[in-house]
Amino acid sequence: MQRKIITTADGSKTIQIEDWNEQYHSVHGAIQEANHVYIQHGLLFFISENQPALKEKISILEIGFGTGLNALLTILKAKELECQIDYVGVEAFPVASEEVSQLNYPSELKINEDIFKKLHDVSWEKKHQISKAFALTKQQKFFKDISEVNTFDIIYFDAFGARVQPELWTETIFKLMHRALKPKGVLTTYAAIGSVRRTLDSLGFDVEKLQGPPGKRHMIRAVKR
Secondary structure (H helix, E strand, O other): EEEEEEEEEOOOOEEEEEOOOOOOOOOOHHHHHHHHHHHHHHHHHHHHHHHHHOEEEEEEEEEOOOOHHHHHHHHHHHHOOOEEEEEEEEEEOOOOHHHHOOOOOHHHHOOOOHHHHHHOOOOOEEEEEEEEEEEEEEOOOOOHHOOOOOOEEEEEEOOOOOOHHHHOOHHHHHHHHHHEEEEEEEEEEOOOOOOHHHHHHHHEEEEEEEEEOOOOEEEEEEEOO
8 A cells, every 4th residue: 555754734744544545643743643642641641540650660552553653752751750661562564664764753852863763673572671761562463462461551542543444443352452451441542433432331441532632523531440
């Protein structure tokens, strides 16, 4: 499929799959969306609800490691808050190094590019200490093959949209998410479609429809009962 690098509304770049008219991040602002959905309503919400988490490792599962933007923003926030993050990113089709080299997140965030490069350069299927506060394990597999039980505090659910990959937004997949989360664990996603809200509720989540990032009215956050 044809892919190209595009610039989103906040100046940060993302990858567009032209055949699908689908992007890895919002065209209204890649960094803005990631910060709003995953950092503010995922990581920071979990910490606010579980203050002792700052003294322990916070375990995060990302569904769709993709460009590494969500992981990069999480590293920066972990350093700021002085908390420890154990991060697992699942991706069936890793982004090519030529594409990564065209993404401008370090310059937009005004940070050294070494840490972003390291996220992509480290090997798959092995835990790496990326920084003092952040350990990363990248797993190359399909989401349906996730098998962890009561392992994660937070899930960043950042799969491609249901319009192009409806099989990623099914009860089968969200059962795996429910199983992988610890009790009171948080799942956050940019999506807000009614079928997903109803599925999450039926599986044992308390579901909130929140204000979405720029260009999107709503998003979902769900907490495992």
